[in-house]
Amino acid sequence: MRVLVTGAAGFIGSQVVDLLTGAGHEVVALDALLPQAHGAGLPEWSRRHAPVVGDVRDPDLLDRLLSGVDAVCHQAAMVGHGLDPSDAPAYASHNDYGTAVLLAAMHRAGVRRLVLASSMVVYGEGRYECSRH
Numbered sequence: 001m002r003v004l005v006t007g008a009a010g011f012i013g014s015q016v017v018d019l020l021t022g023a024g025h026e027v028v029a030l031d032a033l034l035p036q037a038h039g040a041g042l043p044e045w046s047r048r049h050a051p052v053v054g055d056v057r058d059p060d061l062l063d064r065l066l067s068g069v070d071a072v073c074h075q076a077a078m079v080g081h082g083l084d085p086s087d088a089p090a091y092a093s094h095n096d097y098g099t100a101v102l103l104a105a106m107h108r109a110g111v112r113r114l115v116l117a118s119s120m121v122v123y124g125e126g127r128y129e130c131s132r133h
C-alpha cells in the first residue's frame with residue numbers, strides 16, 4: 001500500500017512510518033515541523049523518513065501528495081491542552097480545519113481509507129477511579 005502519514009515527524013507519526021516501511025509499505029511522509037513540537041529543524045529520528053515539509057492545511061500540496069495513495073494516517077496536530085485560551089484559534093486551525101482540508105482532498109482524490117488520531121482531551125488526564133483497577 002501507499003500511505004500518506006501526516007504529522008510524520010511527530011512522536012506517533014514517526015513510529016507509524018517506521019512500522020509501515022518495515023512492513024513493506026510505501027510511505028509519503030508529511031510534517032509542518034511546528035516549532036512548538038520540534039524547536040528548529042528536522043528531528044534526528046525523522047531524517048531517515050525525509051518527510052515533505054508542508055502543511056496539511058495546504059490543499060494544493062495535498063492534491064499532489066495524495067496521487068496514488070491508498071490510505072491516510074492522520075497524526076498532524078497541535079497536541080495537549082495549550083497554554084491558555086489564546087491558543088484556541090491555532091488549535092482549531094491545525095486540528096479541525098486541517099482535518100477538514102485533508103478530508104476534502106481525500107474526497108477529490110478518491111482516497112477512502114483514513115486512520116484518524118483522536119485526542120487525549122477526549123478522555124482527559126488526571127486521576128481516574130475504576131472498581132477493577
Ligand SMILES: NC(=O)c1ccc[n+]([C@@H]2O[C@H](COP(=O)([O-])OP(=O)(O)OC[C@H]3O[C@@H](n4cnc5c(N)ncnc54)[C@H](O)[C@@H]3O)[C@@H](O)[C@H]2O)c1
Binds near residue numbers: 034055079117
Ligand atoms: N502522544 C500521545 O500520548 C497521544 C495521546 C492521545 C492522542 N494523541 C494524538 O495523536 C496525534 C499525534 O500526537 P503526537 O504525540 O505524535 O504529537 P507530536 O506533536 O509529536 O506530533 C504531531 C506532529 O504534527 C505536526 N503538525 C502539526 N500541525 C501540522 C500541520 N498543520 N500540518 C502538518 N503537520 C503538522 C507537528 O509538527 C508534529 O510533528 C495527535 O492528534 C494527538 O492529539 C497523542
